[in-house]
Amino acid sequence: MDGKIVLTGDRPTGRLHLGHFVGSIKKRLELQETNALFYMIADMQALTDNAENPEKVRENVLEVALDNIACGLDPQKTVFFIQSGVPELSELTMYFLNLVTLARLERNPTVKAEMKQKGYGGNVPAGFLMYPISQAADILAFKAELVPVGDDQLPMIEQANEIVEKFNRIYGDVFKKISPLVPEEGARLSGLDGGAKMSKSLDNAIYLADDAETLRKKVMSAYTDPAHIRADDPGHIEGNVVFEYLDLFDHDKMGLDELKKRYTAGGVGDVELKERLIMNLEAKLLPIRERRAELMEDPGAVMKILGDGTARARRVAAETLAEVRRAMKIDYA
């Protein structure tokens, strides 16, 4: 998967947490070394279900940029851009809207699940229902070949590929099929409360920007093994969030194995695990936190990164749109 054009991005609806780091950012850091990575801050997509709350979207544009840069996503290697700054994406969405039926949109399992979760029913905003089409436009405007997605996002790629097929059949070969880059083992992080997913809305997340004290408090409250009441009790590893995190962040695998054995046998208090996790997470998060604070001293410089990247992204998208208009025979000039 080297030398490919890759599109990835975040919805600017909140600061990013460890779940994002494990699920997306880590992969991005790898991808940017040998691929052409476009990183999109999806403010228009965020507005599809936050139309009444644009301040939230605005504020978080900077926050998600800070989180990614602080983690090492490098504006010298990766094109950072803001979705709304590339109107070509809207234009391409409009053309794609004609190639997809309402029935097909309503069948999209990802959208269906999200609509149910939000309790929308028929009152779903039209923009929200269409967002898979807008997403296809985001990807295809850059001719991205590879898109890192969560398992739950696979139907989006399927729908995008249907658009590729239909567009090419009607107007001629312009687009190539997109390949999803599915998450590897260990790319989904449980919540601090033991819930299946770390998530802002479930309030079970460790944020990349959390300070040391907040980190400590959160880890100390983490779900371990409810059957492990006294230190002497034998403890369970399976389903124990602290061990799940240690597996990911503790590089001393021998030490960790030894701890697991002692924990399972009985005689280890949860505090020992938690202190060990705090140490490891702090080692990971301290430099990110410091880099973030540094960047925060000059938010204008970060916005300039986004501005420059957006201009660059726009040039690429404009080229694709010129090609699209030619293929569609609506290039009148």
Place this chain on the structure above:
Amino acid sequence: MDGKIVLTGDRPTGRLHLGHFVGSIKKRLELQETNALFYMIADMQALTDNAENPEKVRENVLEVALDNIACGLDPQKTVFFIQSGVPELSELTMYFLNLVTLARLERNPTVKAEMKQKGYGGNVPAGFLMYPISQAADILAFKAELVPVGDDQLPMIEQANEIVEKFNRIYGDVFKKISPLVPEEGARLSGLDGGAKMSKSLDNAIYLADDAETLRKKVMSAYTDPAHIRADDPGHIEGNVVFEYLDLFDHDKMGLDELKKRYTAGGVGDVELKERLIMNLEAKLLPIRERRAELMEDPGAVMKILGDGTARARRVAAETLAEVRRAMKIDYA
């Protein structure tokens, strides 16, 4: 209704006919004298139900421009532009999509009727279902205050005004309510076959570009009074297409009244009416046809008019979009 910004336009799906002249173009000629008229060639809207037929759309962009200019719509007074050349319209559509629910779209009587007519059902292209939102964006991007519409288009204006209300409520006062300019008496033309509406798809139309011979043939075939078999029979005026057209195009009202009396009494053959109509229509259409032929000698010049107007329209729309982004707090630069 002087000094207002007015948006009007045609879908480039075929040449224009007398029905368009009577229903839209005549009004435009009036409006352009004392208002700021924007004339849009709605190629993107045409594609919502012609996605598989872009050549048709492309060809007719020039045709509808020729028809309008030949009738007297003046590029010095009116801004001629092509919808797809103003990507700000797509952008604004995307923002508006978040303010309208699917249920509301499905309730739009105009769209409902058109969907039924086209037999779409659930297989309606998403772009077609959304086109009222796109239309609202077309109007509001130019801050048009007045929009000439057919009776059947009133629900579109209603929906656009709901968007105005919701946008202003959430983001602050940016847009003003739109007023529909409803057609006057006599603005709807029956078809040559006596059908309620002159229309390309019903093949009952006299085109602005029809030559003299075609015009003659078509008028000679026009529906008059089926009970008026011999010249001696008394004829009916009501429902008689030739008299309907004469009422609109014959300026010798006294002579026409006298003819009507004689026709009603009996003793006038249909050919007499038809010759009279041919004379009057030819007087109307000859200069249009000649001007059209002249323009056709240099289609590049017409395309330049469209190019210049599109650039001008784009500047206006870009100003509105800057204001929209400010109001929505997504002006990051």
